[in-house]
Amino acid sequence: MAREYSPRDLEKYAQALQKAINGNETPVKQKHVRSAIIGTFHTQSAKVFWAYALRLPSMDDRIVAWKLCHVVHKVLREGHPLCLVDSQRHKKDLDALGKLWGHLREGYGRMIKLYTALLINKLEFHRRNPRFPGHLGVTAEELESIAGNDINNYFEMTVEMFDYLDHILELQEAVFGSLNMARSNSMTSAGQCRLAPLIPCIQDASKLYDYCVKIMFKLHMALPPDTLQGHRERFLKQFRALRKFYESTSNLQYFKDLIAIPPLPENPPNFLIMGDFRTYVTQEVVVAPQEPPEPDHEDEPPSEGSLIDTTDSGSGGEDRNLVSMAVHQEIVNEREFLRSQCEKLRHEINTLMSKSERDVTKLQEKITNLETDLATKESELVQERQVKEDLLNQSFAVAQSQDSEQKMKNEKFDKLKELYVKLRDEHIQKIREKAEVEKKLASTMKDLERLNELELEKQRLAESETQKTTELSALKKDKELFNMETEILKKSVNDACRERDAMKVELSNITQQKEELKERSEELSSRLMNLEEELGNEQKELQNRLQELVSSSVSNSENILKHAIDELDNPALTALTCSPDYLRSLTNGCLECLERSLSAKEPSKIITTASSIAHRHAIYILQGRATCNASPDITFGEKMAEACRMLGELVLKVLKGLRENTNTEKYVNGAKEKLEEVASLADSINVSLLGEKAENLADMLESEMLEMDKAIEEAANRIQDMLTNSRAADSGIKLEVNEKILDSCTTLMQAIRVLVKKSRFLQAEIVGQGRGTASAKEFYKRNHQWTDGFISAAKAVAVAAKFLLTAADKVVTSNGKLEQLVVAAQEIAASTAQLVVASRVKADRNSTNLQALTAASKGVTTATGTVVATVKDCGQLIDEAEELDVSNLTLHQAKRLEMDSQVRVLELEKELEQERYRLARLRRHHYQLAGENET
Structure with a gap:
């Protein structure tokens, strides 16, 4: 907490500053500087310090100024x-x-000049970098x-540190350059007075050099070397000067007991090689403990811890000293506690910032990994889709080949099956035949046995059984035939069995x-x-x-x-208007996009x-609202605005149907x-606006064109009459001026005649090409806006011709001004340009009449320029003729004329400003009237 200084404390503080900053050419004593520094912590500001420092005679004594800079630097x-x-x-200051x-x-x-520049630069540096x-x-x-770990901030910070170092190096160079080895060396009070401020300069330079090295390496890791060429050159120059500064300081006996300066390396760091950054070591400047207080009391400042007066004598002196020491110790303890708390808070803040930076880095790495995984998964998905398509194609091909092979095997199996069934049937038939043969054989055996019995009986009855010998022979023959048939059947059965076994093996293989x-x-x-399931899921997704x-997308359109x-x-739309014809031209586009919605x-x-429906109908609705404003009937305009709103609601339902994929035919028709x-x-608005005027547009146009022709013809004749009268009545400069002006006006009127003639030809061509089977009146009625523009242009040409005639008449009769003629010529040129534009709107770009009209327009422009140039030339002739003769004027008369001329100049300037304001108002009114006529 800051405490209030008592008057005695302030007096002690002032005495300390006076002793520290005095006119003696000796170095500032550190005990006095410490008092000034402790005072800033007592007041928690430098206001008291500056209040007393500015009272010192720094403007009168150079030593006081030099020491003031030193103390300010320390503070x-x-x-x-x-x-x-x-x-x-x-x-x-x-x-x-x-x-x-x-x-x-x-x-x-x-x-002193360099030191103040250094201090100002230091304050600017801390203002830009308050941390x-x-x-x-x-x-x-x-x-x-x-x-902020931003490469742009590093770049700018390096430049600021280079500037800081430049001021330090310039100051040390001036200090060493001012030393006189015979009188002001480092072991004399005068030399030490000059060298003492270099100690804080060395402390600043050491820190700045260390930061520059580290930041330069960071810059070279992020930026191309060519971009940092200027930084490297500037650093190299400062490195050499700083190394020389350190060497010069280390060699002086004065600094050996006060400060330990680490020498810089022989070669500067190579920022293009990142290995140099790993070998770089930060070297700290070590300041020796300050000298103890001197025993003398003549110039002893207030005590370091307290500025309370301790010189009061009496019985309570020792107690006061004890109280002062206790207060001092309490303040020191409080200061140390606050420092420890600051360091603790700084450490916690750094920890939190480091943690947040690590978290940010981890999150960024996680995002990068997720993006990489996503890209990998997408590529794997693409590969899997390709593999799936290949497998599908392969499976289809295998299935087709398997179907064909299975079909062939089935056909072969069916054939083998049919053959097997046939053989089995034949085998069964043979077995049956064999059973019958065996039965027959059994009966035959019985017959043989009977035959044997018969043979025995024959032997006994040989003579009596002679007729049975033939039957026995037949039976023998049958037996032989039966045996042969039996052998054949056995062989057939064996062959069938072997074929059956082979077929069983083949059938087993086929089955396998x-x-x-x-x-x-x-x-x-x-x-x-x-x-297919994966494909279905992907297709579904x-x-x-x-x-x-x-x-x-459809919601965005909605x-x-x-x-x-x-x-x-929106009330702002009431100021907008739109022609009904333009609104009608937008209808087809809206209908087309509504039709397309049925098949979308x-x-x-x-x-x-x-998107097309939304944009087209949004424009249509807003233009419809603007068209409402053109209706003179407010109720009718509100009705049309409500119709536009209902149209928008119906189109919204159409868009909703498209979004939900439902039937929108009902809403489209609505x-x-x-x-x-x-x-x-x-x-209806268009018809109400035109009224009876639409039926008379053709007559009005023809009437205005005739009036324009009449005005131009009358102006040409009048100009010719004025030229004849002037030649008869005038002479000299006036006749020359009138002839030039009237000749140029005649040329302009002839050019306008040609322009009007070409305009009529082009107008007839436009009407012939555009009316079709309709009459000319119907064409003018259908294109009423173009017709109104043409009528307005014709009126403007007629009015401008009359104005030109009036201006020329006034100039010739000496009642007008040449400027009026210039304005009239420019106005008629503008009017004819309006006529050309009105004719060009509906003309064919390849029309010969259009080309002729364009050439005639250029002729009018040339003639107008001739009139303006002639007027300026004639003005110079008149000015030369009326040149003021000042040869016989006295001093008083010349001064009087000069004052009258100044008054006239001011009057003319005021009149010019008023006339310009009047011209601006007239133009605004003219534009307003023209806009009302067009609508």
């Missing part, structure tokens, strides 16, 4: 942090001090936080192959089902995304149309159709009917 570095803020308002002593180009004068403390000491993390093919087919079918895209409907109630089924067509209704209302 800015080691004083309360608010000293940097409070000192900002005293930059002008420092600048004035430097300018005053800067007139002394040598010695202290130049050093740097006065002693410039920050950590690497704090340096990155100050720059069929099972394998079936298993493979089931596997392929399973994979195909999985692929794609369909959902496509539907979302369609819905979003918002556009809703905005247009809401704008119908695909998403792309829905999006484009909805919107088309409402479109026709709005267009019909606009046509």
Whole structure:
């Protein structure tokens, strides 16, 4: 907490500053500087310091000025942090001090000027970079936080530090250059007085050099080397000067006991090689402990801890000293506590910032990994889709080949099956035949046995059974035939069995192959089902995304149309107007996009159709509202505005149907009917605006064209008459002027005649090409706006011709001004230009009449320029004839004429300003009337 200084404390503080900053050419004593620094912590500002410092005779004594700069530098570095803020308002005082002593180009004068420049630069540096403390000491993390880890901030900060170092190097060069080895060396009071301020300069330079090296490496890691060429050259120059400065300082005996300066390396860091940054080591400047207080009391400042008066004598002196020491110790403890708290808070802030930066880095890395994974998944999805398509094609090909092979095998199996069935039937038939043969054989055996019995009986009855011998022979023959047949049947059966076994083996192989093919087919079918399922999911997801895209796009179109409907109630639209013909021209585009909406089924067509519908109808609704403003009947205009609103609501339903993919035919038909209704209302406005005027447009145009021809002819004849009269009545300069002016006006009127003639030809061509089977009156009625423009142009030409005639008449009769003639010529040129534009609007670009009209327009422009040039030439002739003769004027007469001329100039300037204001009002009124006539 800041405490209030008592008057005695302030007196002690003032005495300390006076002892520190005095006129003796000796170095500032550090105990007095410490008192000044402690005082800034007591008051928590530098206001008291500056209040007493500015009272010192720094403007009268160069030593006082030099020591003041030294003490200010120390206070800015080691004083309360608010000293940097409070000192900002005293930059002008420092600048004035430097300018005053800067007139002394040598010695202290130049050093004071450079020192004040250094202090001002230091204050500017801290103003732009307020997070740097006065002693410039920050950590690497704090340096990155100050720059925001932005390469642009690093770039600018490097330039500011280079400027800071330049001021330090210039000051040290001036100090060493001012030393006289015979009188002012480092071991004399005068030399030490000059060298003492270099200690804080070395402390600042050490920090700035360290930061420059680190920032330069960061810049070279982010920017191309060519961009930093200027930075490297400037750093190299400062490196050499700083190294020389350190060497010169280290060699002086005065500095050896006060400060330890680390030497710079032989070679500067190579910023193009990042390895040099890893080998770079920050070197700190070490300041030795300050000298103890001197025993003498003559110039002893207030005690370091307290500025309370302790000189009061009496019995309570020792107690007061004890109280003073206790207060001092309490203040020191409080200061240390506050410093520890500041360091703790700074450490916590750095920790939080480091953590946040790490979190940000992790999140960025996570985002990068997710984006990489997403890209990988997308590529894998594309590859999987390709593999799936290949598998589908392969499965289809395998299925087709398997179907063909299975078909062939089935056909072969069916053939083998038929053969097997046939053989089996034949085998069964043979078995049956064999059973019959065996039965027959059994019966035959029985017959043989019977035959044997018969043979035995024959032997017994040989003579009596002679007729049975023949039957026995027949039976033998049958037996042989039966045996032969049996052998054949056995062989056939064996062959059939072997063929059956071979067919069984082949059938088993075919069955096995069929099972394998079936298993493979089931596997392929399973994979195909999985692929189809995945494909279905992807198609479903794609369909959902496509539907979302369609819905979003159509919703955007709906918002556009809703905005247009809401704008119908905007009061600002009441100032806008639109012609009914233009509104009618927009109807077809709206109808076409509504028709397209009925066939829009695909998403792309829905999006484009909805966008077209929204934009076209938004424009149509707003233009319809503007058309309402042209109606003289307010109720009718409100009715048309309400119709536009209902049209917008119907179109919104159409867009909603497109978004939800429902039938919109009912709303489309309603919107088309409402479109026709709005267009019909606009046509009603058109008819009400024209009234009876539409029927008489052709007559009005012809009447105005005749009036224009009559005015031009009359003007040409009058100009010729004026020329004849002037030749008869005038002579000399006046006749010459009148002839030139009237000749140029005659040439202009002839050019206008040609222009009007060509305009008539082009007008007839336009009417002939545009009316079709209708009459000329119908053409003028249908194109009433163009006709109104043509009538307005003809009126303007007639009025301008009459104005030109009047101006020429006044000039010839000496009652007018040449400027009126210039204005008249320019006005008639503008009027004929309006006639040309009105004719060109509906003309064919390749028309010969249009080309002739353009050439005639250029002729009018040339003739107008001739009139203007002639008027200026004649004005010079008149001025030369009326030149003022000042040869016989006295001094008083000349002064009187000069004053009258100045009065006249002021009057003319005022009249010119008033006339310009009047011209502007007339032009605005003319434009307003012209706009009303066109509507």
